[in-house]
Amino acid sequence: MRIALLGGTGDIGRGLALRWGRDTEHELLIGSRDPERAREQAEAYTSELADRGADADFKGFENAMAADRADVVILAVPAYHLVDTVEAVADRLDPETVLVTPAVGMQRDEDGFHYNRPGPGSVAALAESAKPDDVPLVGAFHNLPAGGLADLDSEFEWDTLVFGEDEDAKATVSQLAAEIEGLRPVDIGGLANAAEVEAVTPLLINVAMNNDELHDLGVKFQ
Amino acid sequence: MRIALLGGTGDIGRGLALRWGRDTEHELLIGSRDPERAREQAEAYTSELADRGADADFKGFENAMAADRADVVILAVPAYHLVDTVEAVADRLDPETVLVTPAVGMQRDEDGFHYNRPGPGSVAALAESAKPDDVPLVGAFHNLPAGGLADLDSEFEWDTLVFGEDEDAKATVSQLAAEIEGLRPVDIGGLANAAEVEAVTPLLINVAMNNDELHDLGVKFQ
Numbered sequence: 431m432r433i434a435l436l437g438g439t440g441d442i443g444r445g446l447a448l449r450w451g452r453d454t455e456h457e458l459l460i461g462s463r464d465p466e467r468a469r470e471q472a473e474a475y476t477s478e479l480a481d482r483g484a485d486a487d488f489k490g491f492e493n494a495m496a497a498d499r500a501d502v503v504i505l506a507v508p509a510y511h512l513v514d515t516v517e518a519v520a521d522r523l524d525p526e527t528v529l530v531t532p533a534v535g536m537q538r539d540e541d542g543f544h545y546n547r548p549g550p551g552s553v554a555a556l557a558e559s560a561k562p563d564d565v566p567l568v569g570a571f572h573n574l575p576a577g578g579l580a581d582l583d584s585e586f587e588w589d590t591l592v593f594g595e596d597e598d599a600k601a602t603v604s605q606l607a608a609e610i611e612g613l614r615p616v617d618i619g620g621l622a623n624a625a626e627v628e629a630v631t632p633l634l635i636n637v638a639m640n641n642d643e644l645h646d647l648g649v650k651f652q
Numbered sequence: 653m654r655i656a657l658l659g660g661t662g663d664i665g666r667g668l669a670l671r672w673g674r675d676t677e678h679e680l681l682i683g684s685r686d687p688e689r690a691r692e693q694a695e696a697y698t699s700e701l702a703d704r705g706a707d708a709d710f711k712g713f714e715n716a717m718a719a720d721r722a723d724v725v726i727l728a729v730p731a732y733h734l735v736d737t738v739e740a741v742a743d744r745l746d747p748e749t750v751l752v753t754p755a756v757g758m759q760r761d762e763d764g765f766h767y768n769r770p771g772p773g774s775v776a777a778l779a780e781s782a783k784p785d786d787v788p789l790v791g792a793f794h795n796l797p798a799g800g801l802a803d804l805d806s807e808f809e810w811d812t813l814v815f816g817e818d819e820d821a822k823a824t825v826s827q828l829a830a831e832i833e834g835l836r837p838v839d840i841g842g843l844a845n846a847a848e849v850e851a852v853t854p855l856l857i858n859v860a861m862n863n864d865e866l867h868d869l870g871v872k873f874q
Contacts, residue, residue, distance in 0.1 A: 541844035545851075587874065591859070617862040618855065622763035626855035629767075633840070633848035637813070637873055640839040650872045651859055652809065 434500035436461040439471040443506035445579025451486030461496030498522035509535035516560040532571035534631040543632035552624035566596035578646030588648030656722035658683040661693040665728035667801025673708030683718030720744035731757035738782040747786040754793035756853040765854035774846035788818035800868030810870030
């Protein structure tokens with residue numbers, strides 16, 4: 431499968447790229463607004479995995495080119511770039527492409543981080559309204575700590591909540607999640623359940639901020 | 653220590669009562685608006701633990717009488733009764749009493765349960781505005797499944813997030829949480845961080861609704 435990681439040079443994009451690179455055979459397309467930066471980062475990931483004896487296939491492209499070639503497009507960009515990014519690649523998507531949002535909107539005040547719920551109800555709902563109607567959207571990979579995910583020496587047992595209206599698209603993304611060692615996809619229904627999922631990310635940051643012994647936290651439902 | 657469980661005949665109250673009854677030596681005051689119902693339930697808990705060979709001390713009182721006698725008062729009532737309940741016991745509280753809210757506001761639609769965030773920012777903020785200024789408020793025990801908590805045959809490893817502005821009061825409640833076997837208190841800062849904690853409860857219900865193999869779910873940060 432071809433997976434495009436738009437924003438694949440950033441925090442969560444880096445972790446997903448390295449994990450899929452190590453744990454799967456998928457073709458990984460690193461997307462960035464700057465194609466040169468995307469190519470450099472793809473080389474860096476390839477080299478990092480080669481040093482670990484893993485033979486992974488990363489290529490770098492400008493975001494729209496990456497999306498055009500991909501079966502699954504991960505919107506690994508900050509929430510405030512989500513709609514821009516969807517609009518920039520919209521005419522490269524088709525009904526066979528699965529669009530995935532891990533994006534979370536947060537704001538910080540003196541007490542910690544807080545979920546900044548957008549007017550349409552969730553960050554995912556913003557993406558839903560920006561994408562072509564016939565392209566399925568799935569939410570996943572919201573509540574993973576970027577540092578722990580990108581550190582291949584770190585082992586974990588984390589859950590990732592998966593939501594969306596298209597069951598086939600959800601199954602595809604759940605399978606990709608399950609292929610990352612230690613990650614379990616957990617179905618949480620439709621797009622209407624997105625806000626509570628997105629709100630877990632600031633909660634995890636607040637837990638880490640208040641507990642020296644807890645860091646790079648994920649969540650497990652048990 | 654004397655712990656009053658207002659709404660101690662209900663779901664989460666029942667689980668906390670039975671767990672503290674089995675795992676600690678604390679004096680447990682079961683509160684209800686109906687003192688007769690409180691006494692009957694206290695007898696039922698005593699009898700249930702006696703059948704398991706545990707010698708627990710439950711007494712039943714009308715809510716205000718229970719609050720009057722207690723060092724820690726748990727508001728184990730539905731969110732829509734929280735302010736009523738605080739107001740009904742307010743003149744029985746003093747600055748040495750710790751008030752604890754596990755309450756969560758939810759609404760259900762066809763997709764599942766959703767966090768119903770009150771105007772002041774959280775359910776805990778409603779309790780904060782209803783209580784006497786000098787009585788400390790702590791949030792805890794929000795994200796525990798009532799069924800699994802009350803089933804003493806069930807073992808678990810769950811976290812409970814603890815928030816509040818008074819560090820001593822938080823320490824008292826965290827200690828009480830840690831005394832329940834399998835439960836770990838996790839500090840999440842001040843009252844401003846309450847909403848994300850409260851929103852985890854509908855998320856847990858949605859996970860259980862969408863996954864036959866996952867039920868009576870708690871959460872572990874790791």
